[in-house]
């Protein structure tokens with residue numbers, strides 16, 4: 283049985299006057315131990331999908347089986363329990379508590395699990411060691427670099443030993459070298475047996491994952507080996523860019539033909 | 550396969566099955582909430598301090614007013630000494646007063662021993678009438694020991710009866726001894742303790758000022774209240790002797806004892822009329838003396854205390870309401886500011902109840918801190934009045950307890966709405982908040 287089974291998931295945001303179909307018939311599985319990139323352009327529905335995978339939100343229709351259990355119809359507090367026990371989140375903007383130390387930040391999910399303070403401390407220290415921050419336990423987030431902050435966040439996601447690690451644009455706020463460190467860390471965690479879903483709009487990142495799922499307008503348009511999906515994605519982006527450029531040039535020339543007097547100003 | 554085993558224990562891995570575990574985890578939860586609350590509060594010291602002003606003022610008012618009221622009560626108890634149930638006193642000054650006296654009262658002439666004697670003549674229906682003069686902080690010594698801070702009363706022979714200070718051993722001074730100023734003294738039990746720890750006092754000599762006096766009696770031990778002056782640290786000497794030592798500049802207090810079983814109130818009215826004649830007042834002049842008995846004093850005080858309490862309640866209720874709204878406001882701001890934090894906590898598995906608890910806890914801590922500051926300020930004012938104005942103020946513990954309990958209530962009541970708002974936030978939306 284797959285760790286994750288998405289069965290005809292849709293998500294519709296009802297804005298009163300209009301409806302946004304953020305996800306339309308998403309249907310794929312993720313096995314335990316996989317490292318999957320979800321790639322797609324801005325607004326394609328990646329974060330919506332991740333919110334559902336992370337039990338932060340429930341689908342409008344369809345079923346989501348996590349570890350064989352349907353979690354798409356659970357109530358708030360039940361979802362909270364599932365998140366606490368099964369999911370580790372890594373966010374683009376780190377989401378650390380600014381006044382708490384690295385250690386306290388990492389302890390947070392264990393507090394909600396009801397773990398004793400002493401055990402919490404030990405586990406949090408171990409998790410920080412695992413992301414090479416064992417010597418920064420008492421630093422506040424403001425006293426850490428961006429890459430270090432993201433590693434604290436990863437330690438926080440790991441400390442509960444979740445069955446699924448979810449990362450939404452984890453390198454989005456980092457420079458490329460630091461982003462590279464974080465990606466390597468994810469690859470290491472994958473090698474150690476963790477199941478990871480990484481949301482990104484960068485084909486280059488998706489290419490480094492064993493598997494990539496490409497979402498366009500709330501639909502899965504490609505699902506396969508990371509490099510291939512990323513390549514197609516990049517090719518489409520380039521083609522779209524070329525088309526846009528051509529259209530722009532055509533429009534510019536069209537304008538200058540019709541209105542030669544004002545064309546110079548636009549040029 | 551381990552994944553399957555995991556999933557079968559879904560939702561039960563949390564320690565939520567047993568009652569005991571749930572209780573323990575709840576206690577643990579509160580300790581963490583406390584830490585989180587303190588953390589976030591000290592991040593916004595100034596804002597917290599400003600919004601707490603209402604609570605601080607409310608609690609401060611209660612505590613300081615209660616301390617003052619209690620101080621008045623204590624001072625009244627001391628001032629009345631043991632004025633007997635059927636005794637009243639005529640004196641120059643009002644028995645209870647605040648601040649400087651009015652000009653009319655300032656102009657009053659001293660009451661004299663002669664006027665006391667004149668009243669005796671014109672009020673024969675009274676059982677007995679005495680005169681007395683007081684001074685404080687005197688030193689009495691024997692060749693071996695010294696007693697300091699002693700109250701000295703100069704009295705007529707009625708002194709002991711009218712003040713309910715019965716002679717335990719020996720005797721009091723008689724009428725002629727009192728008037729002529731015999732060199733005798735009656736000691737309070739506390740003075741005996743200091744001066745004659747291991748020797749018979751009666752018949753011995755003590756020194757007061759430049760005079761040597763013979764101890765003729767000892768007043769029964771009174772066992773003072775713990776706040777005011779000790780009524781056992783007292784000596785009584787003949788009023789004539791008192792004036793010989795300290796001069797005649799002091800106003801004499803006149804004590805009147807009614808026949809037992811007679812109507813004290815009526816006697817007071819008769820005494821007022823008689824004493825007006827003694828004082829030479831015409832019909833259109835106000836009394837230039839005050840008169841009180843235990844009972845009238847109690848009434849005066851009770852009226853005063855009631856006024857103070859009403860005022861206090863009004864100020865307190867108003868400022869606590871303001872304080873409560875302040876707490877609600879600061880908590881709503883906190884919830885808005887920390888939307889992302891709340892989203893994160895929910896993402897990490899905090900249930901609604903936990904978020905609710907956290908914010909209610911913060912609100913309670915906040916208003917309790919305001920309460921503690923108010924209590925502290927109240928104690929400070931009490932101390933200032935006690936040492937600066939020598940009113941024996943005392944902060945009643947029940948007022949402290951009540952204030953802090955009310956603060957807790959305010960935190961709970963006004964914290965619930967913001968906390969509920971926080972707990973209902975949708976984590977997916979809250980996390981997106983920039």
Ligand SMILES: Nc1ncnc2c1ncn2[C@@H]1O[C@H](COP(=O)(O)OP(=O)(O)OP(=O)(O)O)[C@@H](O)[C@H]1O
Nearest residue numbers: 295302304322323324325326327328329330331483
């Ligand atoms: N809470 C919401 N209410 C209404 N519409 C929403 C909501 N959340 C997302 N949407 C809409 O759903 C669509 C998908 O949004 P989503 O955030 O999933 O995109 P995304 O792929 O994560 O984009 P990006 O790369 O910019 O993060 C968008 O059109 C968005 O406007």
Ligand SMILES: [Mg+2]
Nearest residue numbers: 328329330450
């Ligand atoms: Mg997104």
